Amino acid sequence: MSTKKRFSIAPDLASGIRNTIQSASTNQGQLHYDMMSLDAIQPDPENPRKLSISHNEMVHGLLPTDPDYQKKIKERDALNELSESIKRIGIRNAIEVYKDGLKYRIVTGERRYWAAMLAGQKSVPVRISPKPEEFNLRYTQWVENINRQDLSLAEKLNNLILISEAHKSSNRGEFSEQALQNLLGISTIQAYRYFALLNADDKVIQLVNLGKINNLKLAQELCAMKDQGARNQVISWIRSSKDEVTSLVSFKESAGKKAASSTLSAGRSISLGKINNAQVAKKLFEIVLSDIKLDKYRHEFKNIDWSSSKAITKAFKSLFKSIELALSVEDPV
Amino acid sequence: MRIIAVVNNKGGVGKTTTSRFLAEYFSIVKNERVLALDMDPQANFSNRYLKMEIDPYQQEGRIPPIHSNYDPSSPEDKDWDGRSSIAGIFFGEMVFPYATYIPTLEISPSHSSKLLLAEAVTREEVVQKVYDQLSKFLALDDVKDSYDKIIIDTPPSKGPVTISVVRAATDILIPSIMEPQPMEGIYGMIHLWKSETLRRPKNNPLNLLGVLPNSFDRRGIIHKDHYDSLKNEMPDYVLESKIGRRLIYAEADAEGAAPPSIFMYPEKNIARQEILIACQEIHERMNAHVNQETF
Ligand SMILES: Nc1ncnc2c1ncn2[C@@H]1O[C@H](COP(=O)(O)OP(=O)(O)OP(=O)(O)O)[C@@H](O)[C@H]1O
Ligand SMILES: [Mg+2]
Numbered sequence: 001m002s003t004k005k006r007f008s009i010a011p012d013l014a015s016g017i018r019n020t021i022q023s024a025s026t027n028q029g030q031l032h033y034d035m036m037s038l039d040a041i042q043p044d045p046e047n048p049r050k051l052s053i054s055h056n057e058m059v060h061g062l063l064p065t066d067p068d069y070q071k072k073i074k075e076r077d078a079l080n081e082l083s084e085s086i087k088r089i090g091i092r093n094a095i096e097v098y099k100d101g102l103k104y105r106i107v108t109g110e111r112r113y114w115a116a117m118l119a120g121q122k123s124v125p126v127r128i129s130p131k132p133e134e135f136n137l138r139y140t141q142w143v144e145n146i147n148r149q150d151l152s153l154a155e156k157l158n159n160l161i162l163i164s165e166a167h168k169s170s171n172r173g174e175f176s177e178q179a180l181q182n183l184l185g186i187s188t189i190q191a192y193r194y195f196a197l198l199n200a201d202d203k204v205i206q207l208v209n210l211g212k213i214n215n216l217k218l219a220q221e222l223c224a225m226k227d228q229g230a231r232n233q234v235i236s237w238i239r240s241s242k243d244e245v246t247s248l249v250s251f252k253e254s255a256g257k258k259a260a261s262s263t264l265s266a267g268r269s270i271s272l273g274k275i276n277n278a279q280v281a282k283k284l285f286e287i288v289l290s291d292i293k294l295d296k297y298r299h300e301f302k303n304i305d306w307s308s309s310k311a312i313t314k315a316f317k318s319l320f321k322s323i324e325l326a327l328s329v330e331d332p333v
Numbered sequence: 334m335r336i337i338a339v340v341n342n343k344g345g346v347g348k349t350t351t352s353r354f355l356a357e358y359f360s361i362v363k364n365e366r367v368l369a370l371d372m373d374p375q376a377n378f379s380n381r382y383l384k385m386e387i388d389p390y391q392q393e394g395r396i397p398p399i400h401s402n403y404d405p406s407s408p409e410d411k412d413w414d415g416r417s418s419i420a421g422i423f424f425g426e427m428v429f430p431y432a433t434y435i436p437t438l439e440i441s442p443s444h445s446s447k448l449l450l451a452e453a454v455t456r457e458e459v460v461q462k463v464y465d466q467l468s469k470f471l472a473l474d475d476v477k478d479s480y481d482k483i484i485i486d487t488p489p490s491k492g493p494v495t496i497s498v499v500r501a502a503t504d505i506l507i508p509s510i511m512e513p514q515p516m517e518g519i520y521g522m523i524h525l526w527k528s529e530t531l532r533r534p535k536n537n538p539l540n541l542l543g544v545l546p547n548s549f550d551r552r553g554i555i556h557k558d559h560y561d562s563l564k565n566e567m568p569d570y571v572l573e574s575k576i577g578r579r580l581i582y583a584e585a586d587a588e589g590a591a592p593p594s595i596f597m598y599p600e601k602n603i604a605r606q607e608i609l610i611a612c613q614e615i616h617e618r619m620n621a622h623v624n625q626e627t628f
Contacts, residue, residue: 007558009516009566017520017566024527024541033532035461122458128534 032128033094038117041095041126042103043110046162047141051075051114058118082115091116094127096140107132108144135166142184153197153214157205160198188296189325193220203235214244221248272316281312288319297322335619336471336483337542338502340525343518344489347508347547349377350582352486354595355506358612360438361596365481368430370419371443372467372494374452378486379442382433394445400429418444422470423451423463434593439480452492463493467501491521499529504540504619508547508576511559519544519563540622541570542615549575572618574611579604 053072062072095109106113116124142159145151167175181191193216200223207213225231238245275281289298305311339352360367371378376395379385388394396416403415417429419441430439451463487495507522509515529539550556564571581604598605
């Protein structure tokens with residue numbers, strides 16, 4: 001038997017070597033990182049998340065008389081914060097660009113680009129990709145934008161319009177609610193609301209673009225109102241309001257008349273009593289769910305544990321929510 | 334034109350020795366037009382082919398000798414001091430390669446203080462310039478039309494000068510001794526290769542020719558065990574050939590050695606055969622990567 005000492009590379013060094021080799025071979029030619037002069041980079045003029053503050057204003061300051069003063073101050077402070085961090089630690093995530101004529105155009109990272117400029121950087125790390133297909137470009141911007149809390153409904157809407165147009169012109173099939181839901185990974189209700197907003201008429205879109213409506217649910221409710229008279233009343237009320245309108249409750253109060261939908265005023269609700277037999281509950285559930293208007297919600301109630309009272313109660317709660325939603329859409333007045 | 338960089342940030346592992354073997358293999362054995370570049374301030378590579386001089390301002394430093402084409406009486410040369418080094422590319426100077434005792438081998442030597450200066454830059458914009466300078470020089474039509482192979486010896490570091498070499502190269506080779514310390518140098522170089530690989534577009538890859546075991550001791554087990562262990566982690570990138578530890582290599586390294594090149598020894602010479610086999614394997618590995626630069 002041999003007792004000779006054997007040698008080998010230290011385990012962490014060995015795994016380091018293995019991983020590095022693997023990562024380089026799998027990513028060869030996929031990612032193209034480089035340092036690029038800021039002069040060579042251009043923001044995408046169609047990126048829905050446009051900054052309201054201009055480069056000139058960033059450098060030379062803002063006028064307090066500017067109608068967008070508050071918004072711009074907020075933007076500038078956020079950019080300054082980012083720019084300070086860039087001065088200290090540089091840009092950690094490369095800005096994604098593609099070649100467009102003589103320059104490179106930004107896919108993602110517009111804020112990093114402006115902040116780097118504020119920080120006085122001459123060049124920034126970039127990841128150069130081939131020119132993305134229009135649809136993927138818009139989709140990527142949506143994903144980047146949607147993670148930002150301060151994105152307005154108007155900005156989201158504009159991004160969505162670009163996505164839907166790119167979707168239609170790229171043979172991806174019908175741009176349906178379902179497609180939207182799958183694509184963006186949002187709930188059925190969110191997809192339903194966005195879809196309604198996409199198909200909204202000019203009046204609603206105008207309110208959104210003016211910033212009077214910044215709430216998706218409200219915009220969708222407005223789209224769904226069938227009673228033209230009531231709808232026009234609400235629209236002109238919103239248009240004349242000084243600030244952003246967040247719900248219709250205040251309209252109902254200010255108008256002092258019957259609510260625009262049959263929901264009870266805030267804070268009040270009806271108790272539907274108690275059932276002791278799970279079978280009865282199940283039967284009741286099935287009858288209600290068989291209503292044609294609830295078609296689109298049916299798949300949400302497939303896996304209910306009928307042996308757990310907790311689960312049943314929960315299921316009823318969300319069923320009621322769906323009913324309310326379905327009816328508010330179909331039958332607002 | 335292929336550009337082969339010999340790299341390892343650990344010192345004394347055989348970078349300069351390997352660079353010499355490659356330069357002499359392609360020029361003497363393959364009869365190709367070779368340009369040797371010495372990017373190391375130590376100037377060891379240059380010393381083998383030129384009589385480098387002591388820098389009058391810096392005792393440790395070396396400067397190239399006066400170029401044979403230099404004519405102080407000619408008005409053309411009035412703005413030139415008669416010395417030319419590859420370090421000149423970092424200072425906007427013209428580069429005039431020197432002839433060597435091998436007809437198809439030319440060298441653009443080191444210049445210690447200039448290379449140290451380029452290596453020491455810290456300002457971001459200047460660093461970026463240094464990174465790109467060698468690529469720009471080697472992309473000149475004059476250079477591309479004049480040589481088949483460029484062989485670059487590098488300093489034992491991962492600084493800006495080494496990065497400029499890696500950026501310019503089409504192929505890199507990592508000579509190493511099969512011992513724990515130099516193994517870490519291999520890891521450092523593979524990292525550098527990976528970053529550069531991620532930086533490059535698909536049509537211009539940086540080929541990793543692999544690790545060449547040097548000073549290999551076939552009798553003990555430490556080198557063999559480390560070799561097997563490394564081969565296990567990166568099977569495609571460890572060369573089969575090994576260069577043994579032999580006095581003759583150190584001797585051939587000495588000034589005034591006769592004969593001056595290993596390829597001028599008799600064909601039966603074991604050391605010469607060993608080096609020939611290693612160079613052939615490297616050559617084959619280069620050919621396995623069909624590089625667009627070849628055409
Ligand atoms: N296989 C070998 N057998 C014997 N001596 C060798 C061998 N390889 C290199 N040497 C000697 O070891 C010393 C270091 O080698 P070399 O100069 O090639 O290493 P290097 O990596 O270029 O070093 P540095 O990092 O300092 O530039 C030299 O004196 C050289 O002659
Ligand atoms: Mg050396």
